[in-house]
Amino acid sequence: xxxxxxxxxxxLILSDMVERFGHQPLGAAVAVREKIQTPGLDSPPMQMTxxxxxxxxxxxxxxxxxxxxxxxxxxxxxxxxxEAAIIINDADLSFGCMGCSRTNELVKxxxxxxxxxxxxxxxxxxxxxxxxxxxxxxxxxxxxxxxPEDESESMDNSGGEE
Amino acid sequence: xxxQPVRVAQLxxxxxxxxxxKEIYDAAEMVNAxxxxxxxxxxxxxEAYQEFGLEAKSGDLKLAIARAxxxxxxxxxxxxxxxxxxxxxxxxxxxRNELRRYIHNNSDLPVVSYSFTERTTSGTLLxxxxxxxxxxxxxxxxxxxxxxGITLGIDSGSSTTKAVVMKDNEIVGxxxxxxxxxxxxxxxxxxxxxxxxGIKLSExxxxxxxxxxxxxxxxxxxxxxxxxxxxxxxxxxxxxxxRQKGEATVIDIGGMDNKAISxxxxxxxxxxxxxxxxxxxxxxxEMTAKRLGIDITELGPLAMxxxxxVVPMNSYCIVFGTQSLVNALAEGHTKQDVAAAACRSxxxxxxxxxxxxxxxxxPVIMVGGTSLIQGLVNEMGKLLQTDIIVxxxxxxxxxxxxxxxxxxxxxxxxx
Numbered sequence: 001x002x003x004x005x006x007x008x009x010x011x012l013i014l015s016d017m018v019e020r021f022g023h024q025p026l027g028a029a030v031a032v033r034e035k036i037q038t039p040g041l042d043s044p045p046m047q048m049t050x051x052x053x054x055x056x057x058x059x060x061x062x063x064x065x066x067x068x069x070x071x072x073x074x075x076x077x078x079x080x081x082x083e084a085a086i087i088i089n090d091a092d093l094s095f096g097c098m099g100c101s102r103t104n105e106l107v108k109x110x111x112x113x114x115x116x117x118x119x120x121x122x123x124x125x126x127x128x129x130x131x132x133x134x135x136x137x138x139x140x141x142x143x144x145x146x147x148p149e150d151e152s153e154s155m156d157n158s159g160g161e162e
Numbered sequence: 163x164x165x166q167p168v169r170v171a172q173l174x175x176x177x178x179x180x181x182x183x184k185e186i187y188d189a190a191e192m193v194n195a196x197x198x199x200x201x202x203x204x205x206x207x208x209e210a211y212q213e214f215g216l217e218a219k220s221g222d223l224k225l226a227i228a229r230a231x232x233x234x235x236x237x238x239x240x241x242x243x244x245x246x247x248x249x250x251x252x253x254x255x256x257x258r259n260e261l262r263r264y265i266h267n268n269s270d271l272p273v274v275s276y277s278f279t280e281r282t283t284s285g286t287l288l289x290x291x292x293x294x295x296x297x298x299x300x301x302x303x304x305x306x307x308x309x310x311g312i313t314l315g316i317d318s319g320s321s322t323t324k325a326v327v328m329k330d331n332e333i334v335g336x337x338x339x340x341x342x343x344x345x346x347x348x349x350x351x352x353x354x355x356x357x358x359x360g361i362k363l364s365e366x367x368x369x370x371x372x373x374x375x376x377x378x379x380x381x382x383x384x385x386x387x388x389x390x391x392x393x394x395x396x397x398x399x400x401x402x403x404x405r406q407k408g409e410a411t412v413i414d415i416g417g418m419d420n421k422a423i424s425x426x427x428x429x430x431x432x433x434x435x436x437x438x439x440x441x442x443x444x445x446x447x448e449m450t451a452k453r454l455g456i457d458i459t460e461l462g463p464l465a466m467x468x469x470x471x472v473v474p475m476n477s478y479c480i481v482f483g484t485q486s487l488v489n490a491l492a493e494g495h496t497k498q499d500v501a502a503a504a505c506r507s508x509x510x511x512x513x514x515x516x517x518x519x520x521x522x523x524x525p526v527i528m529v530g531g532t533s534l535i536q537g538l539v540n541e542m543g544k545l546l547q548t549d550i551i552v553x554x555x556x557x558x559x560x561x562x563x564x565x566x567x568x569x570x571x572x573x574x575x576x577x
Contacts, residue, residue, distance in 0.1 A: 043184035050181040053280040065248030066280035067176025074179075094204055099222030100176065101253060 002145045005082035011096025021142035031074035071103040084118045084145050085111045091124040167196040168295040171240035173229050175222035176248040180280045188284035189291045200229040200238035223257045230261045234268045241298040245275035266432050272297040273432045293392035304429045307406050309566045311367035316348050317560030318375030321417025325351035326561035327359040335359025344375035367572045370564030386571035391560050392433050398563025399527045400428045402553035409523035414530040417444045420512050424520040434519040441480040442511030444532040450504040454497050465537020468498030470506035505537035513545045527551045529559035
């Protein structure tokens with residue numbers, strides 16, 4: 001079982017797929033759950049505090065908007081923790097939406113530069129045929145994470161289509 | 163205070179992740195407002211931002227666009243709108259500006275926008291939130307065009323405290339002093355104004371307070387009206403400029419912050435309040451006067467005799483501004499040119515940082531102490547390419563607005 005960072009991190013479909021194929025999804029639900037289950041009422045609904053953007057400084061400098069750094073305080077540690085990642089580009093709003101485009105650019109960049117983990121980088125399907133291929137690619141990638149290292153090598157960083 | 167909370171629709175991107183959502187809620191609670199997020203469906207979002215035509219990439223900004231459309235189309239009801247996005251985000255700045263313009267042009271809802279950092283506090287937001295709720299709640303009071311009876315208005319600003327006594331729609335007494343101790347300064351200007359008017363405090367029918375010290379002074383004097391300076395100054399400006407009907411833009415460059423207000427029939431529609439740094443405020447001009455060895459009252463005439471274009475000056479930050487000032491004098495530029503450049507620099511800052519956020523509608527009325535600095539008014543006029551009105555008693559604008567609006571409470575009292 002691998003810890004798989006998903007993008008869009010809010011995608012329940014993607015999160016579900018990762019779980020169904022035997023891995024642990026790292027997504028917004030996990031990070032937000034940590035925040036909202038912490039006792040006390042800081043800043044609803046996310047319970048972020050002005051301290052969180054400071055934690056985000058590890059990933060984005062002080063010149064970057066506070067919302068980006070606040071979001072990075074949630075997503076950054078998950079990217080660090082990830083053992084694999086799936087990125088879906090140009091996904092439909094209904095598939096999962098990450099609110100801030102600036103954060104999204106940074107999240108994808110940080111994932112892609114983690115050269116020590118396998119990353120599946122896919123475009124969102126536009127018709128049924130592409131949809132089938134889309135699911136097949138994700139399944140193949142997730143299955144490869146269960147294989148011994150030498151067998152799964154061929155899938156690393158090239159498991160899907162750009 | 164009215165029991166019914168004012169319903170303020172929030173259109174935003176980022177505050178919940180920046181830790182400032184609680185500050186927004188706190189500021190709203192202080193003025194009995196209720197923040198809410200207009201409900202829209204996924205389908206609404208997709209259709210709305212495509213129809214709106216602005217290709218925002220951020221999901222939260224798409225959502226804000228859909229919510230704005232719902233408000234304009236009337237599928238969601240609100241009393242006012244608060245737009246908040248992250249400071250420094252270029253995409254948010256574009257969307258924020260267009261949404262404010264869109265709501266202003268297509269509805270009667272008062273709108274205020276704000277770009278926040280993680281350090282934004284409820285205190286910073288309070289004046290803006292108070293103005294929003296005042297416009298929504300007190301339209302009848304803001305429509306008052308004539309001062310009646312004998313009223314006292316006190317404006318406790320960050321730099322100066324002013325007082326005005328008005329009687330039967332005339333200013334009969336004024337008082338002015340630098341703000342030191344809030345209550346002490348207020349007492350001093352009140353006494354001056356009463357003395358000049360030849361009126362005793364017991365003869366005053368109603369009292370209004372505004373400015374940073376409004377609550378402290380208002381509670382002490384048991385004022386009838388304690389109101390933020392955005393609505394008060396707009397009212398005072400159109401009253402003194404005799405432009406109570408129709409459109410106007412009010413610019414108030416203060417000691418600590420600047421206000422730019424788009425007014426319709428004396429009631430603010432959209433407004434901004436802020437300023438990036440003291441370099442874009444009256445404080446920088448005060449410092450310039452000190453550095454030039456002159457009194458602030460001499461700065462305006464001095465600037466009028468200079469050429470602002472020959473001295474490069476950037477007061478984006480007061481430290482940069484001071485650096486430019488010192489360099490310009492060291493290079494041998496004349497005092498006149500340096501004074502003119504300082505005025506131009508402040509005018510440019512306000513123009514670039516704030517006037518881009520409101521619709522400039524003529525006439526443009528400049529008020530507050532800085533409106534007496536002729537060089538500043540001149541530079542602002544050049545930037546806006548219009549003749550700017552500076553009404554008489556413009557430095558007393560908050561006091562006049564307070565005295566005028568306070569007279570609306572006389573009928574409810576035993577006289």
